[in-house]
Amino acid sequence: MTELLFPTTVEEAVALLAAHEDARPIAGGATLVAMRNAGLVESTHLVSLDRIAGLAGIVRLEDGRIRIGAMTKHAETASCEMLSGSLEVLRKAAGMIANRVVRNMGTMGGSVANADPAADYLPALACCDAVLTIAGPGGTREVSILDYVEDWYETALGEGEIITAFTLPAPYAAASSYRKIARVSGDFATASCAMALEADGQGVRVAIGACGPGPIRDPEAEAALCGHLGDPEAVATFAKALADQADPVDDVRGSAEYRLQLIPRLISGVLNDISKETV
Amino acid sequence: MKIAGEFEIDAPRAEVWEKVRDPQVMVQCIPGCEGIEQIDATTYRSQVSVKVGPIKATFNLKVEVVSEEAPHTVLSRTSGEEGTRASVVSSENVLRLAETPEGGTLVSYEADVSMTGRLGKFGLGIFRKKADQLAGVFVENFRAKLGVSA
Amino acid sequence: MAKKMLHSLTLNGEEVEVASAPEATLLETLREDLRVLSSKRGCNQGVCGACTVIIDGKPVRSCLTLTARCEGHDVRTVEGLSDDRILNALQKHMVEAGGVQCGFCTGGMLMSARNLLAEVPRPSRDAVKSALSGNICRCTGYRTIVDAVCGAAEELAQ
Amino acid sequence: MSLDQPNPSFTGGAVGKSVPKVDSLEKVQGRAEYIADLYRPGMLHGAILASPYPHARILGYDLTEALAAPGVVAIITGDDVGEGRMGAFIKDEHAIAKGKVLYVGEPVAAVAARTETEARAACRLIRVDYEELPAILSPEEGLEEGAAILHEKLADYIKVFDAGSEGNLCSRTELSEGNVDGAWAGCDVIVEGEYTTQPQAHVSMEPCGALAEVDANGRVTLWSANQSVFRVQANVCESLSLPMSKLRSLTPRVGAGFGNKMEPHIQPITVALAMKAQRPVKLILTREEDFEMVRARHPxxxxxxxxxxxxxxxxxxxxxxxxxxxxxxxxxxxxxxxxxxxxxxxxxxxxxxxxxxxxxxxxxxxxxxxxxxxxxxxxxxxxxxxxxxxxxxxxxxxxxxxxxxxxxxxxxxxxxxxxxxxxxxxxxxxxxxxxxxxxxxxxxxxxxxxxxxxxLLGTGAIVKMLEDGTISLNTGATDIGQGSDTVLAQICAEELKLPFDQVAVASPDTDGSPYNWGTTASRVTYTTGRAVKAAAKKVVDQAMEQAAEMLDCDVDELELREGGRIGKVGSNSDVTFAQISGRAHWAVGGPLVGSETLVFDQPxxxxxxxxxxxxxxxxxxxxxxxxxxxxxxxxxxxxxxxxxxxxxxxxxxxxxxxxxxxxxxxxxxxxxxxxxxxxxxxxxxxxxxxxxxxxxxxxxxxxxxxxxxxxxxxxxxxxxxxxxxxxxxxxxxxxxxxxxxxxxxxxxxxxxxxxxxxxxxxxxxxxxxxx
Incomplete structure (x- = not known):
C-alpha cells in the first residue's frame, strides 16, 4: 500500500523520488487522485509537493519575464493580471480548465507533467514560448515547451524529475485568445487553438491542442503568414501546414477526421475572435 | 479496437518468416516483452509490460497459433490478463508476409483487440495510438535483428 | 494495509483528530470515519461535484483531496454552516425556488454557491452558471437553482 | 365533463399551490439519508467482480485466495443463488451470473468484507474459469442464421405476455389499424427514412446501492435506492426463490431514478451476501459500475x-x-x-x-x-x-x-x-x-x-386519522426526488380540507404500505393520487358518521369545513377532527382509516x-x-x-x-x-x-x-x-x-x-x- 511523504524542499523531493522505485510526485491531486480512485494507477510512495515553500505563485522577474511556480493553482493563473497582452492566452486557457472548483485544486505543474494531449495548458504554453524548469537527480535544467512532449503521454521528464517552474517571455502588446471545442463546458478539448497576434498585426503565434501527442506549432509557417493575415489563402496554407503535422486520435470526443476539419476552422475562428476584440 | 499496419523489410521472405516464428527473436523485438516460453507446438506464454502515461500494466499472455501457412500467413489468438486480473485483453491477429518485386518482404498485420476491466475504462483513442507507436518500435527492432536498415 | 496515521484538522469549526490511511481521501474520511454525510460520492473522479466541501474558504472536491494533506486546514460542509448568513439565505431560496429535487447534488451545489456569494455578492446569472458549472444536477435542468442563487444574493444585498 | 373541483371559496386548500417539497429542508441541510448514508451495527461492505467477457461459459470458481484475504467474511457466486429467475416481462435473469456471463460488466461474484477497500481488493483475487463463446453485438447479428444463442432455455422461461420469443428474438410486436399497404396510392406526399438513436445513460446523481440485513428468524430487511419497494421485493424473491413474506423492502431518500432504479440492480446480490455472511451488508456501486452493470436507454x-x-x-x-x-x-x-x-x-x-x-x-x-x-x-x-x-x-x-x-x-x-x-x-x-x-x-x-x-397497474393508499385529528398518509410510492410525497399530501389535505402540513407521509415499506407498482410511467400523481383521494374521502365519510352522532343529526345535514371541522349546515356548532378521532379511538366506532386500492383497467x-x-x-x-x-x-x-x-x-x-x-x-x-x-x-x-x-x-x-x-x-x-x-x-x-x-x-x-x-x-x- 501507499506511503505519503511530505518533503519541504525540492532537493528532498527529488531525493525521495529517487529513493523509491515506484514513487510518484503528487501536485494538486486533481488528476492523480482521480486515477487512483479509478484503480488506474498504483504506487508505493506518493511524494506530496504541497509543503515545499516557493513552488507556488506567479512573479515578474527583473528582466520582465514571468515565472509561474509549478504548484500554482489554475484559479490563480486564471486571474493573474500579469498575464496580459501576448500572455493573456495562458490566463484564458487556465480559466477554461474543467470548472471553478477543480481550478482551486489543479496545478500547472501537475497538468503539464501528466501531459494529457487534450488538456488546455500545453497549447497555451506553446503559444507563449514557455520554458520549463525541471529538477532532478542530476540538478536543474531548462526545457522549451516545444521540446517537452515526446510522444503520447511521454515527456522530457526523466525518472525522479519534477517540474518546478514555467518561465514566460516578457509580455508584449498583442491580442491573444484561446478557444477550445469541447462536448460540454469543462470537458477536455476535442481540439483547441491558442493564438497571439502582435498589436501591429505582424507577429503571429498559433498552437493547436488535442490533435496529436503534444501541441502543434510551426514557427516557419508563422513567419510566412506574417503580414498576410487578411489573405484567406495564406491563412488556409498556414492551417494546412499545421494540420499536416497533426496526428489526432479517434475517441469518444470526436473522430480523427473531425479534429482535422477543426484545425483550419479553429484558426479562422480565433483570428476572427481576435479581430473582433481588437476592433 | 482494430489495429492494422504494414511495413517493408529488405530481406527475403523465407528469412523473415524464420525470424517471425522464432520466439527468441520475438522476445527481443516486442517492446516491453519480458519473456516468451513455448508450451507446445502452437502455444506460447509471454509477459509484456505496457506503460501509458502514469498507467503501468504487465500482462500475462497466451498466444495460440490458430493456423499457419508457411511462409506467408499466421493466424493467432492472444488472450491474457494483468497480474492482478484487473484487466483482460484478447485479440485475434493476422500476420501476412508478401514478397516484394525488389526481393524484400511486405509484412502486414491486423489485430482486433479487446480490453476490459480497469484499463478498458481508459479512453480508447490513446490505446490505438500507443499500439501504433509500439508497432513502430517493433519494426525498428525487427529490422535491426535482421541487420537491415529502413 | 498501510498504517493509519493521526491527522488533526478543523472540521466545521471543531478540532478533530482522525486516523486515516495515507491514501484515504477526505471524502472517505468524512463519510466512513467522521460520519459527516452531506458530501456524496457521485463519481469519485472530481467531475460531478456532489462531494464539494470548502477548505480554507475555497470549494474543492473532497474525493480528490487526500486527508493527510488537510492536516491543519479548515474544512467546512453544509452541516457546519448552519449559522452562516449566506448559506441560510441560499438554503431558503433553494427550497422556495424549487432548486431541490433528488437532493443528491444539493450539498455540493450549496458549497460552490456559498463561495460565489462570499466573493461576488451580486453575481449575474451567467456568473452563477459559470461558478456552479462544476456541480452536476440531473433533475432540475438548473434553471431553478440559478433562480435560487440570484434570489439569495438579492436578499442578502438588502 | 363533471369534475370534482375544490371549493373555490376554500382558502386553506393545497391543490394548485406550489408548496415547497416536504423533503427540501432536510436536503438543503445535508441531513437527507440516501442508501450510502445508512449504517447498521456489525455492517459489512460489499463489492462486485464483473465479467471481463461479453459471452462465456463459467466453468468454475477458485475462491481460496479471496476468502483468505484480509477482512473477507463471505463470497457469493452463481453457485449460491439457485435456479430462480426474475424479469418484468420475461423471467430470464438470475440474481448473479450463473452458468454463463452475457455481457462485459455483468456481476459474477460478490464479496462481503469489513471495508469497501478490502472487499474490492478481494474481488481481484477471485479466479473464474471461463470458456469464451462468440459474442452477439448487434440485433442484426443476433438474428443471423446460426448465430450464437444467449438464452438457450428461452422457450422455457416464464413470460407474462405473448412475446413470440425464438432464438435471440426476445419479443416481437405488431400493431395495425386501417389498411396501410393500400393507403399509399392515395397520398400526394410520402416521406420515408431510416433513423438510428444511441444508448443514453441515466446518470442519476446517486449511484445504485443496497443494504440488507437478516434477522434471527431468517427474515430479510432490505433498504435500497429504488423506484418501487414492491418491484424490489418481487425481483429479489423470484431470483432467490424466497417467499415474499420473508423479505421486507424499504427505501431511504432516493437520488433520482429516471427508470434506472425501477427494476432490480444489485438488491438480489446484496441480499444473497447478507444471507451468506449472516451480517448486514451494504453494497454501493461506483459510478463506473453504475454505467456498466445497471441499464440504459435502448438504441x-x-x-x-x-x-x-x-x-x-x-x-x-x-x-x-x-x-x-x-x-x-x-x-x-x-x-x-x-x-x-x-x-x-x-x-x-x-x-x-x-x-x-x-x-x-x-x-x-x-x-x-x-x-x-x-x-x-x-x-x-x-x-x-x-x-x-x-x-x-x-x-x-x-x-x-x-x-x-x-x-x-x-x-x-x-x-x-x-x-x-x-x-x-x-x-x-x-x-x-x-x-x-x-x-x-x-x-x-x-x-x-x-x-x-x-x-398502468396497481396502486393503493391508506389514510389514517391520528388521535389528534392530524393525518398519516401511506401509499408505498417512492418519492425519487420529483416530489410525489408532497403532491400526494396535497391531494390528501385538499380532500380533507386540512392544512397541508397536517398530513405526514409514511416512507414506503412492503410491511406497512399498500401495494404500489412503482414510481414510473408518469403514474404516481395520476394513479396513486386517485387512491389517495378516494381513501381520504372514506376517512371524511367515517368522520361524518361520527360527527352526526356527536351533533345528533343526519350526515346529510353536515358539511366538511376548512381546517378539520365538521358542522351542521347553517349553524355555527361543529366538532373538530381531534374530537372525532379521540372519540373514535377511545370510545365508539374505532380509529378512522380509509383505504383504497385500484388497478388501471381501461383496455x-x-x-x-x-x-x-x-x-x-x-x-x-x-x-x-x-x-x-x-x-x-x-x-x-x-x-x-x-x-x-x-x-x-x-x-x-x-x-x-x-x-x-x-x-x-x-x-x-x-x-x-x-x-x-x-x-x-x-x-x-x-x-x-x-x-x-x-x-x-x-x-x-x-x-x-x-x-x-x-x-x-x-x-x-x-x-x-x-x-x-x-x-x-x-x-x-x-x-x-x-x-x-x-x-x-x-x-x-x-x-x-x-x-x-x-x-x-x-x-x-x-x-x-x-x-
Missing part, C-alpha cells in the same frame, strides 16, 4: 414512412423498429411495445402499422428510461411531419393543428382520449416563439409535439379497430400532451448546437403543484437536450468505452439555456385526482424531434442519427453547402 433502428394529402391531411404511417435488448429482457418488451403504440404521435392516422423486433445481444441490459421508447420514434416521426409540411408549403404549427387527435378520439389500437390540451400547448408555444429574438436576428426554430400516458386494445400481436400492455393509461419549441444557434467553427431559448408547454390535466410540474418540464428538457446533442454510450466491440463521467458527458449549467419557458395547460382528465395527469416524462420526449427540426432549419440538412453532435452537424452543413 433503436427505426424505418418510417408517412403519407399525406396535399392539403396536409395525414393518411398513413408505417413504422418498423429493430431494438437492441441487451443481455436480459428487463423492461425492453414494454419499451418496444410502448414505442410502437406511440409511433404515430398525437395525430389522426386512418392507416397505421407498427412492427418491432427486440433482439438479445451481449451488452448491458437496456431498459426503462424517461420517455420509454417514445423519444426514439418521435425523433423520426416529428421530422417527417416537418418534411411533409415543407413539401406542401404548410406551417409546422398548422399541419400539427390540422391533424392532431381530439378529445373523444381513439388512440392507435383503441384507448380513448378523454382529455386533450394539445391545442392549448401549440398556442402557447406559437405565441411566445413568434416574437423575434432580442437582437432582431432570425430564429432557428424547431417544433415537436408529443403525448405520453400516465397509468389498450380494441379488437374491432385494430390487430395487435405481442402487445405487452393490455391496459395502459390516460394521455398527457405537450408541445416543445426550440431556437438554436450553430457554432460556425465546430458545428455544435446550443439552445438559445426553449418553450415547453404541457397539458397535465391539473397541476397539483405547479412549481413541481415546471421543474419536471425543465429537467426533462435538459435531459432530452443532452440526449439529442451529445450524450452517447459508445461500445468499442464488446466493451463500453466511456463508463465514467470523464468520458460520458451530461449537460452542465453552462450547456443549457437560461430561457426555458414553461406553460402549464390544464385540460382536466375526468378520472384523474382533481383532473391531474402525469408530467414526469412528457418534457423529455419531444426534445430530439424539436432539436432535429431546428437544426434542419438552421443548416438545411436533415439528420437521421442521434446525437446531433458538432461533428455530424458540421458535416451536414458542409454537405448542404455543396448542394
Amino acid at each position: 433503436f433502428k427505426v424505418r418510417m414512412k408517412t403519407g399525406a394529402k396535399k392539403d396536409g391531411t395525414l393518411v398513413a404511417r408505417h413504422c418498423e423498429v429493430l431494438v437492441d435488448c441487451g443481455a436480459f429482457a428487463d423492461d425492453s418488451p414494454g419499451v418496444m411495445g410502448y414505442a410502437l403504440l406511440m409511433c404515430g404521435g398525437p395525430y389522426r392516422f386512418p392507416h397505421m402499422k407498427a412492427e418491432g423486433r427486440l433482439v438479445y445481444t451481449n451488452k448491458l441490459r437496456f431498459g426503462a428510461f424517461r420517455g420509454f421508447g417514445n423519444p426514439q420514434v418521435l425523433f423520426a416521426g416529428e421530422q417527417q411531419i416537418d418534411q411533409i409540411a415543407e413539401r406542401i408549403g404548410m406551417d409546422p404549427f398548422a399541419i400539427r393543428r390540422k391533424n392532431m387527435v381530439r378529445e373523444g378520439d381513439r388512440w392507435f389500437v383503441g384507448p380513448e382520449i378523454a382529455s386533450n390540451g394539445l391545442a392549448g400547448c401549440l398556442d402557447a408555444v406559437e405565441q411566445a416563439a413568434k416574437l423575434p429574438r432580442a437582437d432582431g436576428s432570425a430564429r432557428n426554430f424547431g417544433l415537436a409535439v408529443t403525448a405520453h400516458i400516465s397509468g 389498450t386494445h380494441d379488437p374491432k379497430r385494430a390487430i395487435a400481436l405481442g402487445l405487452p400492455f393490455p391496459r395502459i393509461g390516460v394521455f398527457s400532451f405537450a408541445a416543445l419549441g426550440v431556437d438554436v444557434d450553430i457554432d460556425e467553427v465546430s458545428g455544435q448546437v446550443s439552445v438559445r431559448e426553449a418553450w415547453s408547454a404541457a397539458d397535465v390535466g391539473r397541476a397539483i403543484n405547479p412549481k413541481l410540474v415546471e421543474v419536471q418540464l425543465h429537467g426533462g428538457f435538459v435531459q432530452g437536450l443532452g440526449y439529442s446533442l451529445f450524450e452517447e454510450m459508445v461500445w468499442d466491440g464488446p466493451r463500453l468505452a466511456n463508463p465514467s463521467l470523464m468520458d460520458y458527458k451530461v449537460p452542465t449549467m453552462r450547456d443549457v439555456p437560461d430561457a426555458i419557458h414553461t406553460y402549464i395547460i390544464e385540460d382536466p382528465d375526468p378520472t384523474g385526482p382533481f383532473g391531474a395527469k402525469g408530467a414526469g416524462e412528457i418534457g423529455l420526449n419531444a426534445a430530439p424531434g424539436a432539436l432535429a427540426n431546428a437544426v434542419a432549419q438552421a443548416t438545411g440538412f436533415r439528420h437521421n442519427h442521434l446525437p446531433l453532435t458538432g461533428e455530424r452537424v458540421l458535416n451536414g452543413m458542409l454537405a448542404a453547402e455543396k448542394t
Whole structure:
C-alpha cells in the first residue's frame, strides 16, 4: 500500500523520488487522485509537493519575464493580471480548465507533467514560448515547451524529475485568445487553438491542442503568414501546414477526421475572435 | 479496437518468416516483452509490460497459433490478463508476409483487440495510438535483428 | 494495509483528530470515519461535484483531496454552516425556488454557491452558471437553482 | 365533463399551490439519508467482480485466495443463488451470473468484507474459469442464421405476455389499424427514412446501492435506492426463490431514478451476501459500475414512412423498429411495445402499422428510461411531419393543428382520449416563439409535439386519522426526488380540507404500505393520487358518521369545513377532527382509516379497430400532451448546437403543484437536450468505452439555456385526482424531434442519427453547402 511523504524542499523531493522505485510526485491531486480512485494507477510512495515553500505563485522577474511556480493553482493563473497582452492566452486557457472548483485544486505543474494531449495548458504554453524548469537527480535544467512532449503521454521528464517552474517571455502588446471545442463546458478539448497576434498585426503565434501527442506549432509557417493575415489563402496554407503535422486520435470526443476539419476552422475562428476584440 | 499496419523489410521472405516464428527473436523485438516460453507446438506464454502515461500494466499472455501457412500467413489468438486480473485483453491477429518485386518482404498485420476491466475504462483513442507507436518500435527492432536498415 | 496515521484538522469549526490511511481521501474520511454525510460520492473522479466541501474558504472536491494533506486546514460542509448568513439565505431560496429535487447534488451545489456569494455578492446569472458549472444536477435542468442563487444574493444585498 | 373541483371559496386548500417539497429542508441541510448514508451495527461492505467477457461459459470458481484475504467474511457466486429467475416481462435473469456471463460488466461474484477497500481488493483475487463463446453485438447479428444463442432455455422461461420469443428474438410486436399497404396510392406526399438513436445513460446523481440485513428468524430487511419497494421485493424473491413474506423492502431518500432504479440492480446480490455472511451488508456501486452493470436507454433502428394529402391531411404511417435488448429482457418488451403504440404521435392516422423486433445481444441490459421508447420514434416521426409540411408549403404549427387527435378520439389500437390540451400547448408555444429574438436576428426554430400516458397497474393508499385529528398518509410510492410525497399530501389535505402540513407521509415499506407498482410511467400523481383521494374521502365519510352522532343529526345535514371541522349546515356548532378521532379511538366506532386500492383497467386494445400481436400492455393509461419549441444557434467553427431559448408547454390535466410540474418540464428538457446533442454510450466491440463521467458527458449549467419557458395547460382528465395527469416524462420526449427540426432549419440538412453532435452537424452543413 501507499506511503505519503511530505518533503519541504525540492532537493528532498527529488531525493525521495529517487529513493523509491515506484514513487510518484503528487501536485494538486486533481488528476492523480482521480486515477487512483479509478484503480488506474498504483504506487508505493506518493511524494506530496504541497509543503515545499516557493513552488507556488506567479512573479515578474527583473528582466520582465514571468515565472509561474509549478504548484500554482489554475484559479490563480486564471486571474493573474500579469498575464496580459501576448500572455493573456495562458490566463484564458487556465480559466477554461474543467470548472471553478477543480481550478482551486489543479496545478500547472501537475497538468503539464501528466501531459494529457487534450488538456488546455500545453497549447497555451506553446503559444507563449514557455520554458520549463525541471529538477532532478542530476540538478536543474531548462526545457522549451516545444521540446517537452515526446510522444503520447511521454515527456522530457526523466525518472525522479519534477517540474518546478514555467518561465514566460516578457509580455508584449498583442491580442491573444484561446478557444477550445469541447462536448460540454469543462470537458477536455476535442481540439483547441491558442493564438497571439502582435498589436501591429505582424507577429503571429498559433498552437493547436488535442490533435496529436503534444501541441502543434510551426514557427516557419508563422513567419510566412506574417503580414498576410487578411489573405484567406495564406491563412488556409498556414492551417494546412499545421494540420499536416497533426496526428489526432479517434475517441469518444470526436473522430480523427473531425479534429482535422477543426484545425483550419479553429484558426479562422480565433483570428476572427481576435479581430473582433481588437476592433 | 482494430489495429492494422504494414511495413517493408529488405530481406527475403523465407528469412523473415524464420525470424517471425522464432520466439527468441520475438522476445527481443516486442517492446516491453519480458519473456516468451513455448508450451507446445502452437502455444506460447509471454509477459509484456505496457506503460501509458502514469498507467503501468504487465500482462500475462497466451498466444495460440490458430493456423499457419508457411511462409506467408499466421493466424493467432492472444488472450491474457494483468497480474492482478484487473484487466483482460484478447485479440485475434493476422500476420501476412508478401514478397516484394525488389526481393524484400511486405509484412502486414491486423489485430482486433479487446480490453476490459480497469484499463478498458481508459479512453480508447490513446490505446490505438500507443499500439501504433509500439508497432513502430517493433519494426525498428525487427529490422535491426535482421541487420537491415529502413 | 498501510498504517493509519493521526491527522488533526478543523472540521466545521471543531478540532478533530482522525486516523486515516495515507491514501484515504477526505471524502472517505468524512463519510466512513467522521460520519459527516452531506458530501456524496457521485463519481469519485472530481467531475460531478456532489462531494464539494470548502477548505480554507475555497470549494474543492473532497474525493480528490487526500486527508493527510488537510492536516491543519479548515474544512467546512453544509452541516457546519448552519449559522452562516449566506448559506441560510441560499438554503431558503433553494427550497422556495424549487432548486431541490433528488437532493443528491444539493450539498455540493450549496458549497460552490456559498463561495460565489462570499466573493461576488451580486453575481449575474451567467456568473452563477459559470461558478456552479462544476456541480452536476440531473433533475432540475438548473434553471431553478440559478433562480435560487440570484434570489439569495438579492436578499442578502438588502 | 363533471369534475370534482375544490371549493373555490376554500382558502386553506393545497391543490394548485406550489408548496415547497416536504423533503427540501432536510436536503438543503445535508441531513437527507440516501442508501450510502445508512449504517447498521456489525455492517459489512460489499463489492462486485464483473465479467471481463461479453459471452462465456463459467466453468468454475477458485475462491481460496479471496476468502483468505484480509477482512473477507463471505463470497457469493452463481453457485449460491439457485435456479430462480426474475424479469418484468420475461423471467430470464438470475440474481448473479450463473452458468454463463452475457455481457462485459455483468456481476459474477460478490464479496462481503469489513471495508469497501478490502472487499474490492478481494474481488481481484477471485479466479473464474471461463470458456469464451462468440459474442452477439448487434440485433442484426443476433438474428443471423446460426448465430450464437444467449438464452438457450428461452422457450422455457416464464413470460407474462405473448412475446413470440425464438432464438435471440426476445419479443416481437405488431400493431395495425386501417389498411396501410393500400393507403399509399392515395397520398400526394410520402416521406420515408431510416433513423438510428444511441444508448443514453441515466446518470442519476446517486449511484445504485443496497443494504440488507437478516434477522434471527431468517427474515430479510432490505433498504435500497429504488423506484418501487414492491418491484424490489418481487425481483429479489423470484431470483432467490424466497417467499415474499420473508423479505421486507424499504427505501431511504432516493437520488433520482429516471427508470434506472425501477427494476432490480444489485438488491438480489446484496441480499444473497447478507444471507451468506449472516451480517448486514451494504453494497454501493461506483459510478463506473453504475454505467456498466445497471441499464440504459435502448438504441433503436427505426424505418418510417408517412403519407399525406396535399392539403396536409395525414393518411398513413408505417413504422418498423429493430431494438437492441441487451443481455436480459428487463423492461425492453414494454419499451418496444410502448414505442410502437406511440409511433404515430398525437395525430389522426386512418392507416397505421407498427412492427418491432427486440433482439438479445451481449451488452448491458437496456431498459426503462424517461420517455420509454417514445423519444426514439418521435425523433423520426416529428421530422417527417416537418418534411411533409415543407413539401406542401404548410406551417409546422398548422399541419400539427390540422391533424392532431381530439378529445373523444381513439388512440392507435383503441384507448380513448378523454382529455386533450394539445391545442392549448401549440398556442402557447406559437405565441411566445413568434416574437423575434432580442437582437432582431432570425430564429432557428424547431417544433415537436408529443403525448405520453400516465397509468398502468396497481396502486393503493391508506389514510389514517391520528388521535389528534392530524393525518398519516401511506401509499408505498417512492418519492425519487420529483416530489410525489408532497403532491400526494396535497391531494390528501385538499380532500380533507386540512392544512397541508397536517398530513405526514409514511416512507414506503412492503410491511406497512399498500401495494404500489412503482414510481414510473408518469403514474404516481395520476394513479396513486386517485387512491389517495378516494381513501381520504372514506376517512371524511367515517368522520361524518361520527360527527352526526356527536351533533345528533343526519350526515346529510353536515358539511366538511376548512381546517378539520365538521358542522351542521347553517349553524355555527361543529366538532373538530381531534374530537372525532379521540372519540373514535377511545370510545365508539374505532380509529378512522380509509383505504383504497385500484388497478388501471381501461383496455389498450380494441379488437374491432385494430390487430395487435405481442402487445405487452393490455391496459395502459390516460394521455398527457405537450408541445416543445426550440431556437438554436450553430457554432460556425465546430458545428455544435446550443439552445438559445426553449418553450415547453404541457397539458397535465391539473397541476397539483405547479412549481413541481415546471421543474419536471425543465429537467426533462435538459435531459432530452443532452440526449439529442451529445450524450452517447459508445461500445468499442464488446466493451463500453466511456463508463465514467470523464468520458460520458451530461449537460452542465453552462450547456443549457437560461430561457426555458414553461406553460402549464390544464385540460382536466375526468378520472384523474382533481383532473391531474402525469408530467414526469412528457418534457423529455419531444426534445430530439424539436432539436432535429431546428437544426434542419438552421443548416438545411436533415439528420437521421442521434446525437446531433458538432461533428455530424458540421458535416451536414458542409454537405448542404455543396448542394
